[in-house]
Amino acid sequence: MASQARAPDRGVARRQAFLQAAREVFLEQGYEAASVNDVVRRAGGSLATLYAQFGNKEGLFLAVTQDQHERFIRDITPDSVDHLQLEAGLQAIGEHYVRALLMPENLAFFRIVVGEGRKFPEHLQRYIYTGAERVRAVIARFLEARGAQIDDHEMAASYLLELWRSRHHYRALADDAYRVTDRELSEHVGAAVCFFMRAAKPK
Incomplete structure (x- = not known):
């Protein structure tokens, strides 16, 4: 045995x-x-x-990217924010998400998968979109639980995700030497949350 x-x-x-x-x-x-x-x-x-x-090599590559994707999903899924109010909870989720996006290994794999996207289009779509969908669902549930006065929580979550990733993620993808300090990351996330809060107030 x-x-x-x-x-x-x-x-x-x-x-x-x-x-x-x-x-x-x-x-x-x-x-x-x-x-x-x-x-x-x-x-x-x-x-x-x-x-x-x-x-073969293709099967190995797909297995590696799937494994990396599962790691990324774990990285971007925040700990419970149930105890936090709306603004503080969004800040916590955003910092967790952007920090994971900017991890060197995640950036490197994102570049590789995008570069090989024509060979593996379905795999590319799954790799790129599943992570964002996971965080979008977390944000949408949190907005609903906190009574945010928004007609479409999913759409609002999508806008917030783009605000978070727009400044630093794309620059980091283009420049391997690009770095963001913890303070810069926190301020960037906070500015996006502040902008968002003007339209999303608790009932």
């Missing part, structure tokens, strides 16, 4: 080792230049095992 229990664990560990090594290789070299042989050299194991688990 013990040996049977250990076998799946080894398989999971090997898969995670491949994913981590592939993440590093894709980030360093991009999709086209990346070699599965480099992945195997870093992760250990064999090329046959990699192909058995992922099929």
Whole structure:
């Protein structure tokens, strides 16, 4: 029984080792230049095992981006804000979201996925939009719970997301050296929340 229990664990560990090594290789070299042989050299194991688990380089890339996307979703999903009032809650959600957007690894993967979008259009759409949908739903529920006087909470949440990401995210994508201090991030989020609050007041 013990040996049977250990076998799946080894398989999971090997898969995670491949994913981590592939993440590093894709980030360093991009999709086209990346070699599965480099992945195997870093992760250990064999090329046959990699192909058995992922099929080919494309399958490995899709698995890596899916894994990275799940990490991103965890990064941008804030802790509970149920105890906060409207303005403070939006500030907390916004800082959490923008900080995750600007993480170097998230920026790097965003660039790679967009760059390879023609090869994997469905994967690109899922990668880009699912994260925003998750945060949009959190904001919409929070606005409704706090009695924000807005006809469409989902639409209002979409506008707020664009206010948050518009200044720093696009600049960071274009300039690898672009950095934002914690104070700048907080002030940017706060300015967007302040602008938003003029139209969204609790009942």
